[in-house]
Amino acid sequence: MPTHEVFNQVPPIVPFDNSRNPALLEGLHREGAGWAEAEVRELGALAGGLEAQEWGRVANEYPPVLHTHDRYGNRIDEVEFHPYWHRLMDVAVTHGLHGSPWLDERPGAHTARAAKFYTWGAADAGHMCPISMTYAIVPALRHNPELSARYEPLLGSRTYDFGLREPSAKAGLIAGMSMTEKQGGSDVRANTTTATPQSDGTYRIVGHKWFTSAPMSDMFLTLAQAPGGLSCFLLPRVLPDGSRNSLRLQRLKDKLGNKSNASSEIEYEDAVGWLVGLEGAGVKTIIEMVNMTRLDCVIGSATGMRAGLVQAVHHARHREVFGAKLIDQPAMRNVLADLVIESDAATTVMMRLAGATDRAASDPAEAALRRIALAVTKYWVCKRAPAHAAEALECLGGNGYVEDSGMPRLFRESPLMSIWEGSGNVAALDALRAMGRQPESVEAYFNEVSLARGVNHHLDDAIDRIGKELTDFGDIEYRARRVVELMALVLQGAQLVRHGHAAIADAFCASRFGGDWGIAFGTLPTGVDTTAILERAYVD
Template identity: 85%
Template sequence: MLTHEVFNQVPPITPFDASRDPALLTGLHREGAGWAEAGVRELGALAGSERVQEWGRLADEYPPVLHTHDRYGNRVDEVEFHPHWHDLMTVAVEHGLHGAPWADDRTGAHVARAAKFYVWGTADAGHMCPISMTYAAIPALRHNPELAAKYEPLLTARTYDFGLREPSSKAGLIAGMSMTEKQGGSDVRANTTTATPQPDGTYRIVGHKWFTSAPMSDIFLTLAQAPGGLSCFLLPRVLPDGSRNPIRLQRLKDKLGNKSNASSEIEYENATGWPVGAEGAGVKTIIEMVNMTRLDCVIGSSVGMRAAAVRAVHHARHRKTFGAALIDHPAMRNVLADLVIESEAATTVMLRLAGATDRAAADPAEAALRRIALAVTKYWVCKRAAVHAAEALECFGGNGYVEESGMPRLYREAPLMSIWEGSGNIAALDALRAMGTRPETVEAYFAEVSRARGENPHLDHAIDRVGKELADHTDIEYRARRIVELMALVLQGAQLVQHGHRAVADAFCASRLGADWGAAFGTLPTGVDTTAIIERAFV
């Protein structure tokens, strides 16, 4: 016998179309990849389907398990995944989210890949890590043309071929990254792993890595101290003769989020590596990889913000409180609009960065812009993701605090992109370093944001403020975050004023640049067109 009727509960958001995002689709065309819209839409509908959302949930809820030895005591160093992990990886690789843009000479190939990464990321964040590593490994690998010729066709192939076999015998490869050590963290020059040259041109690698991404990958890029200094090496899990490279998986990390993905501590026990780039040029070589992962960090944070905003709006549309739909209460409309504004600003600048990646090889100005804009945007957008997720979760009240809502998973995931490759200080200081050593990056930045001059007085004033901040070198390292935050906000504002929805751009500039904003989301000034803004999060 029922004791009461359950009502006023929000229906599931699935199925939904993750590509139903006006900022994404307009940016896709603006940045030269309109030809990819059909593929983006196909992947977006698949990502939001009940089936694929369940794949992501199960892969996250049942994380990978490390098997160091088999039943007989033999060392195996294998990671077992939930079957849906492999389903997610298969779709990602088949749609070219890994290395495909490097083998595609069409205009906008990197933009198309960014858009697909963005929509598919709503299924599960964890498996996007090895996808990102594979994408990022290719420009670094090109520092050794012989290795690139051997492995690049397999890294760009659209076949997910899981299993421990000699790389050249497989139909497709996944790449990992192994840089971080306990004593150094982001300070990779504190690396103590050693690389001893051998007569055959290989190196013997000995050392301990505290955090190795995707240890089930086929090949890894790693840093080690060679006689000529810190250098980059490629290590396959299986050597050309079919024997296992002695890369020992010691344990998997018990992480805050990103549960579906395996992250490990490893030991190199005289493992065999091939040099990628010259001895002593390890940091210069690996920065190619870092630049690509920075782009994916921005995409990943944008994915999380869009997912959080969409879910908050969906909940508010269907939940009734105090005699009205939650979305109709003025205070809630302020919060929801603010969340959507933050999300659209991230998405819009992300697509601009992907466009710069496409054009950088042929256009020095775009290359210079990409260098500085990636650093400042990685700092700010990735840092905003965590507070954005917290505010979106709060829109659900107690319903958002339980796992079934999906919001705790988003919340746990949110800090990762800011930490990846180095915390906020690393990105902020790198931006200052870029401007100090490459003055053309400053010129490219101001050329970009100045295209929006005259469209919004708050933006114009903020551009002038950036100039004053950069002209003052007093305590500049102490002021690094202040400067880079302002640069990132101005870059976002300039993109929105030129290309965004008018209501979103006006509200962004008035709040973020005009100082008519509080310390929390939901403190937008009066006069904002919240209806037009919130509707952009309907799916």
């Protein structure tokens, strides 16, 4: 019937090329991993394709199911995933988004991996959690050379081999991490799980963990109280003799987002573990894994920003209101341009951190910069993701509020990265801790941002303000968020001034530092080159 005619609706964005992102590709080459562009582009086409987008949608519509016992009453503690989850995992592992960079001697291997992680993440965020943990476990595991030699090649293998079997007998491994407990949360030193040494060199682990993500992983790093203090242990799901380790899955968490991924509560009932690092050095050991997953928190937030931005711009380019395309309406151009600026800033600084990761092993200055820059960036970029997702959703109006648009899933996912691996206060205080314990990190930070001096007076003034903020440590914890926010913004601004698009750099500095900005997105000053900025968001 005529009343059912469909018009002025936006055509599907899928398929799209998720690698068509100037900030990403420019950063890839700038940080020394241009050799990976072909694979990044391949993943971009896959991630934005009909098939992968459907995998991600369905894997979230049909979340994992816990089976504690088999039909006969035997304890099995297994999680069943939708087949599409395994397809997502297979692509990620095949393309080396997990532990492969540690086995790759090419310069820029971690930068290449970061770009691929960012690009493929548009298909589904949930499965990137076990991929991230498998990447992050390697540097921590190296504190036990014997375990590292045995498992590292399998953690970097590009073969996805799902199923609970003895790790050494598999073609590839997935790893996880289990730290927090009911009573402690981020205060892991309050953990009550115990580890009792045995005559064969193993430990017997007894206790509980409040959050264990991806419980079907082949092995986990966990913290427990040994005779020498809080220590780090490796616990495989299947022991060398082929028997199941005593990791009991109590229930799966019913989460706000990240539905495709299983997160569980577990209990160790005299489970067998191997010490990683020294007794009493558990936090120091496992923090190496945490620091790598914090990088992925930044990447994940930047990925979500880009995904929301692309959807918003696509909608605005095709929707007509008041006799013109939505994207040509001045108020909407301001909003969209502001979203582009935030996304580009997150992507650019993310690639700088990835480059620092590549160089940290051989360059003390890069290691020091990474220490402080990762802490401040993790705080700010992850904190911005929910506001960015909400504004991008609103650009679609009511159409963005319905599940079919995909925007509600993006919005539900957006707070996770700020919570995971230390929520806002933990990240901000960690930045202060780095400055206090490693003063060379402060010097490295100022050396980095000072490279951009003399180009934009707003940025120059902001660098000076940081110096003043850091001269008074009297109430620094109370001011932690304010100080760290400014440090993160200045780091972003410096990267944009040096390497970003001129229109974006100018608008970023004028709005974020010059005071010519409101509280909501879409309050950029007049005179911003919105045409040049919006072109950065096109993916078709």
